[in-house]
Amino acid sequence: MATTQTSTGTGVAAPAPVDAAPDAPPARRGRRRPAVGTGLGLGTAVLYLSLIVLLPLAVVVWRGGKDGPGYFWQAVRTPDSWAALKLTLVASLVVALINLVMGTVIAWVLVRDRFPGIAVVDTLIDLPFALPTIVAGLVLLALYGATSPLHVNLAYTQIGVVVALLFVTLPFVVRTVQPVLLELDRDMEQAAYSLGASQWVTFRRIILPNLAPAMLSGAGLAFTRSIAEYGATVLISGNLPFKTQVASVNIVGRIESDNIAGAAAVSTALLLIAFAVLILLDVIQRWAARRG
């Protein structure tokens, strides 16, 4: 995906109407009728996407790498950025692992358990996606900040950063595991029980292998979301370099101090990590599809 991105970057540098023109003739050849309409619509859509997303992102990667890999590496290895990147990766990994377990537990309870109010719980799971991230940060600070009624002060700590990331990534594993669990054939489980397997053995040998691909892809999505998160962490982290500053906050700091080249380098590093994870997820999904 990283290579696709750079290659489109160069394609996009040409004005989009030029892009649309070579598209029109094959469309006409393809027996599909409204070639002119397709070309026009496609040109407009590609132009919109290019001007707002593709061209700007391509420029970030170009700006991050234009002074050569040496400069890129040096900018990324600046002590504050390097510390921020390390914290981001470690915190996101922890968040992905906690989600892997807790997301599966929650999905399990939602599918297999019955109690009054379960529908409300099911709806609440999506709240972190609907809630603006800055509000998520503020809300967590109300419970886990200096004025905490629980007397748990996580403000300006790395644990606080992890909690904020857990909040915004809550739905990922739940929502990927839930449908798989719903579709899971229960005959196999019953067969295992009738043959004398314990609950734990049945879960480990029968259920877990079926859930694993969904769990991993959910955790992967939670990881990519975590490394990109800004709004939820900015308040609770207090933005202390070398201690609680995550990569996205570091990027904003560099933009505000007019170090655009540095900001672009750290951004490029984050983008590369995100694409590597997304490609890995794609591989996992293909592997699971082949097995299933």
Add this chain to the structure above:
Amino acid sequence: MAKYLLRALALIYLLFLLVIPVGLIAWRTFGDGLGPVVEALTSDEALHAIKLTLTIAAWAVVGNTIFGVGTAVLLVRHDFPGKRLLNALIDLPLAVSPVIAGLALILVYGKFAPVGGWLEQRGIQVIFSIPGMVLATIFVSLPLVVRAVAPVLEELGVEQEQAAQTLGATGWQTFRRITIPGIRWALAYGVVLCMARALGEYGALAVVSGRIVGETQTLTLFVEDRFQNFDQPAAFAAATLLALIAIVTLLLTKLLRPKGND
């Protein structure tokens, strides 16, 4: 036994991560009654932030709805080279940090960038101004309408559209009378998602807006600014307003979610 343990574990986790924090903010906001909340939300700054947020969200929703429906029709109903690439690229904004989205727009539309400089000479300021904020909002919410509409369009099939065209309907008539009614719930779902994301965006706007109080401050930026300036009542009031919008969104999407997605 294991059943109750798991239930307790799941509920306690949700309680401490989600329910108590969100409840606490509402409780603190309304702790002194409605008066202070109304006062905090009707200050000049707050009113300006609300108006600006609505304006920007409206532009972004209009842009992404037209793009979303058009692109969904292209992807589902038409063949062209590079279709798979376009399909993959549409999801790109979801993988990118909002902060990087903001930086990306600055690098192209900033005063010292070629495109931004050219526009600046013609009197159009993009970055640190409303056009840039609209672009940033469009960036982060771009895939939502396409992804809501495309699967429903696929399922709808072409038979009714072909029937309409056989009976002499023009392309536009077919689209308006057959296609749009067929996808209306999916479209509403996509628009609600896009609207919620647009109203709640923070990171990309923090970078692109320059955070000029009373000028480029949206509601989310207002929350952060008030909190950092120790004006907690105003920060909590605005945060609660945004949370209420989020809850309404949640219930609407629950109602509108295309069947079979559950």
